[in-house]
Amino acid sequence: xxxxxxxxxxxxxxxxxxQNPGASKKKGSKSSTISRxxxxxxxxxxxxxxxxxSTQAKAKKPHGTADSTSISQRKGKKSVRxxxxxxxxxEKAKKSTSSSKAGSSTPSxxxxxxxxxxxxxxxxxxxxxxxxxxxxxxxxxxxxxxxxKQGIRKLYGTGGKEMEAAGVELLENIExxxxxxxxxxxxxxxxxxxxxxxxxxxxxxxxxxxxxxxxYPGFNLRLAEMxxxxxxxxxTYLVSPQLWAWHYSRIKVIKKYVNLMLPLFPFEEKxxxxxxxxxxxxxxxxxxRIGQQLKKQDPIPSFSGKTIGLLPGSRNSEIRRLLxxxxxxxxxxxxxxxxxxxxxxxxxxxxxxxxxxQIDAYSDLKIESMPGRSLRxxxxxxxxxxxxxxATMEGAFFGTPMVVLYKVGWIxxxxxxxxxxxxxxxxxxxxxxxxxxxxxLQTEVRPDTIxxxxxxxxxxxxxxxxxxxxxxxxxxxxxxxxPATEAARLFMDYARGKKGTK
Numbered sequence: 001x002x003x004x005x006x007x008x009x010x011x012x013x014x015x016x017x018x019q020n021p022g023a024s025k026k027k028g029s030k031s032s033t034i035s036r037x038x039x040x041x042x043x044x045x046x047x048x049x050x051x052x053x054s055t056q057a058k059a060k061k062p063h064g065t066a067d068s069t070s071i072s073q074r075k076g077k078k079s080v081r082x083x084x085x086x087x088x089x090x091e092k093a094k095k096s097t098s099s100s101k102a103g104s105s106t107p108s109x110x111x112x113x114x115x116x117x118x119x120x121x122x123x124x125x126x127x128x129x130x131x132x133x134x135x136x137x138x139x140x141x142x143x144x145x146x147x148x149k150q151g152i153r154k155l156y157g158t159g160g161k162e163m164e165a166a167g168v169e170l171l172e173n174i175e176x177x178x179x180x181x182x183x184x185x186x187x188x189x190x191x192x193x194x195x196x197x198x199x200x201x202x203x204x205x206x207x208x209x210x211x212x213x214x215x216y217p218g219f220n221l222r223l224a225e226m227x228x229x230x231x232x233x234x235x236t237y238l239v240s241p242q243l244w245a246w247h248y249s250r251i252k253v254i255k256k257y258v259n260l261m262l263p264l265f266p267f268e269e270k271x272x273x274x275x276x277x278x279x280x281x282x283x284x285x286x287x288x289r290i291g292q293q294l295k296k297q298d299p300i301p302s303f304s305g306k307t308i309g310l311l312p313g314s315r316n317s318e319i320r321r322l323l324x325x326x327x328x329x330x331x332x333x334x335x336x337x338x339x340x341x342x343x344x345x346x347x348x349x350x351x352x353x354x355x356x357x358q359i360d361a362y363s364d365l366k367i368e369s370m371p372g373r374s375l376r377x378x379x380x381x382x383x384x385x386x387x388x389x390x391a392t393m394e395g396a397f398f399g400t401p402m403v404v405l406y407k408v409g410w411i412x413x414x415x416x417x418x419x420x421x422x423x424x425x426x427x428x429x430x431x432x433x434x435x436x437x438x439x440x441l442q443t444e445v446r447p448d449t450i451x452x453x454x455x456x457x458x459x460x461x462x463x464x465x466x467x468x469x470x471x472x473x474x475x476x477x478x479x480x481x482x483p484a485t486e487a488a489r490l491f492m493d494y495a496r497g498k499k500g501t502k
Contacts, residue, residue, distance in 0.1 A: 122232075123495060125207030126154025129168055130199065130223060131214035132177040134160060134314070135390055139238065139285050140214050141166035142484030143491075150492050156208065158199075171202060177219075196223045203227065210234045210495055212487075217241035221250060224257040236260045236491050238282075240268045244430075251275055260494045262487050265431070265477070278494070282486040283479030286393055290375060297373045300380040305339030306458060309377045309400070310367070312355075313387035319351045321407045322387050322445065327362050329385065329450035334365055336455065343381065346371030383454055388426055392437060396428050397475050399468040401457045403438045404428075407445045431477050436470040 127147060129140045141162035144155050148167060157163060158172040172195060196219065203211070211227055213220040213235065221241070227233045240263035241250055254261065254277060261272050261279040272279035310330065312323040330342050344359070344367050346352075359367050370377050375394060378384060384395045384402040395402045404426055428437045438453045457463055 122209045123152060124154075125209055126156060127152055128199065128203060128208055128211040129155060129157035129159065129163065129214065130211060130216070130220060131157070131159055131163075132174050132216040132219055134174065136214040136216055136239070137162045137174055138289065139484060140168070140212075142285065142482075143212060143214075143238070143487055144168050146484050146488030147491075150488060154208075156202070156206075158195075171199060192219055192222075195219075196226055199223060200226045200229075203233075204230070210236070210491075212236045212238055212491060215239040215241075217250065221253050221257070225253065228257045234259050234495050236262065236487075236494070238262045238487050239264055240272070244268070244271065251277075260490065262490060264483065280486075280490050281479075282483040282490070283481050284393075285483045286390075286397060287475075287478050287480055288482050290394065290397055294375055294379075297376045300343070300370070300373065300376045302380075303341055305341060306333075306337055306383070307381045308333065308340065308342050308454070309381035309384040309386070310342055310344045311374065311377070311384060311386035311391050313389065313391075314348055316348070316351050316354075318387050318407070319355065322405050323355065323358050325445055325447050325450060326385055326405070327358055327365070327367075328447035329454065330365055330367070331362060332447060332451040333454060336451075337458075342367045343370050343377045344368070345374035345377050383457055385450060385454065388439070392426055392428050393474075393478075396436070396471045397478075399471045399475070401437075401464055401467045401471075402428075403440065403450055403453050403457075405445045405450070406439065406441050408442075428471070428474055431474045432470045433473060434470060436467055436474065 129144060131137060131140050137160035140157065140159050144163060144166040147155065153167075155166075155168045156171055157168050158174060158177065159168055159170055160174045164170050177195075200223070202208075209230075209232060211224075211233070213224060215238070220237070224235045224237070227235060235258050237254070237258045237260070240261060241247070241254075243250055244267075254272075255275060258277065261277050262282050263269055263272065263279060264282065264284045266281050269279045269281040308330065310323075310326050312319045312326055334340055342365055344355075346369065359369070374391070375398075378391075378395050378398045378400050381400050384391075384400050386392065386395065386402060386404060388404050388406040392402060392404055426437060426439055429435050429439070438457075440449055440453070457467070
C-alpha cells in the first residue's frame with residue numbers, strides 16, 4: 001500500500017495543479033498529454049520541475065511491488081525455505097484440521113463460532129487477510145483486531161509482525177513477498193503463482209469462505225480470480241488498486257471477482273459506483289495511526305537554524321540509489337547556509353551498515369540519526385528530502401514542504417512510462433488542488449537538482465506558505481475516522497447479508 005500506502009500511493013510544488021484528476025478521469029480514457037515519466041524515459045535527460053510554473057497535473061506512482069512474492073513458509077515463528085509454496089500451507093491445513101477436531105484450534109473459538117452460526121452466516125471457517133507490503137501489514141492488523149471484536153477468532157493470512165501480533169496465523173511473511181519493480185516481479189512469478197495456489201488450497205481445506213485482500217493488486221487480483229472458482233466465496237478488497245493512474249483495464253477483473261471494494265479516497269468510491277461495483281470509502285488510516293505513533297516518539301528539540309529531514313526509503317535498492325545524491329546535496333546546503341542540521345530516521349536493519357558507512361563519509365555534516373522517530377523528524381523539519389511512497393503522505397500530515405525523489409532501474413522505469421496515465425508520480429499531488437511537492441525522476445535525481453529545489457523553497461517564505469496551505473487541504477481530504485473500524489463493519493454487513501454477492 002503497499003498504500004495503505006502506496007506506494008504507490010504516495011507522493012510536486014509546481015503550483016498550481018488542476019482539479020482532482022482521479023475524480024474527473026473518464027473510464028478507460030487515455031491521458032491527452034504525455035506524462036513526465038514518458039518524457040524522462042524518452043529523452044533520458046534532466047527536466048527538473050519549476051515550483052512556480054503552471055502544470056496540468058495528475059498524480060501517482062505505479063505500484064511496483066504488486067506482483068511480488070516468494071515461498072518462505074512459516075511454522076510457528078520460524079520461516080522455512082521450500083521448493084514449493086503449497087507444501088508448507090498444506091501442512092498447516094492438516095494441523096489446523098486436527099487441532100479443530102481436538103477442540104483447541106484457537107482461544108475462544110467456540111464462543112466466536114456459536115455467535116457466527118447464530119447470525120446464519122458462513123464465517124465459522126474464519127477469514128483470510130492477504131497483503132504483501134508493510135503498509136498492508138499495519139492496516140491488516142487493525143482490521144484483524146476489529147474482526148475479533150465481532151467474534152471472528154480464526155484469522156489466517158500473509159503479513160508481517162503487526163498482523164502476527166494481532167492474532168493472525170501467518171501463512172507467509174511479507175519479508176519474502178515485498179519485491180520492487182516489473183523485472184523483479186517477473187522473476188518471482190512462479191513463486192507467486194505457487195503461493196496463490198497454496199492459499200486457495202488452504203482455504204478450501206479449512207472451510208474458509210471469506211477473504212479481505214489488502215492492496216498488493218498484482219498478486220491479490222489473481223488470487224481473487226482463483227478463490228472465485230467457488231462462486232460463493234466472498235471477496236472484499238481493501239485499498240483500491242490505483243486504476244486512475246494506470247492499468248484501468250483491471251476494472252473488468254474487479255467487477256467480475258470482487259464483491260465489495262473499500263477504497264481510501266472519496267473519488268475512488270465514485271469511480272467504482274459508476275462502474276457498478278459496490279464500494280464505500282473508509283478514509284485513510286494515516287491520520288489515526290500518526291496520532292497513536294506520535295505518543296511513542298520523543299519530540300525533537302527545536303533548533304535556531306534550518307532543519308532538513310533525510311528519508312531515503314525503507315528498501316535496500318532505493319536507499320542505495322537515493323542516499324548518495326541526498327548526502328551530496330546536504331553538503332551543498334551546509335556550504336550555503338552554515339547553521340543547518342540534518343536528521344535521518346532509522347532504516348531497515350539490513351541496510352544499516354551501508355547507511356552508516358555513507359554517513360561516516362560525510363562526518364562534517366554531523367548527521368543526527370533518529371531511529372524510530374521518523375514522524376518527529378517530519379514534524380521538526382523545515383524541508384524533507386525523501387523517497388516517494390507513504391512517507392510523503394506523512395509529510396503532508398505535518399505540512400512540511402518536500403522534495404520527492406523517485407529512481408528505479410531503467411527497464412522498470414521504461415515499462416512504467418509506457419503505461420502510466422498521469423503526469424506526476426505522487427499521491428500528495430493527486431489529492432492537492434495544485435501541485436504541492438517537487439518530484440524529481442530518474443536522471444533528475446542528482447545533487448545539483450535536489451539542491452536547486454531545496455534552496456528555492458527554503459529561500460521563499462511565500463512559497464512555503466502556499467505549499468503548507470495545499471498540504472493542509474490534502475490532510476483534510478484523508479478523513480478523521482478509523483478506517484479499520486469502518487472496513488470491519490462494512491465487511492460484516494456485506495458478508496452476512498450478501499449484499500454484494502456476484
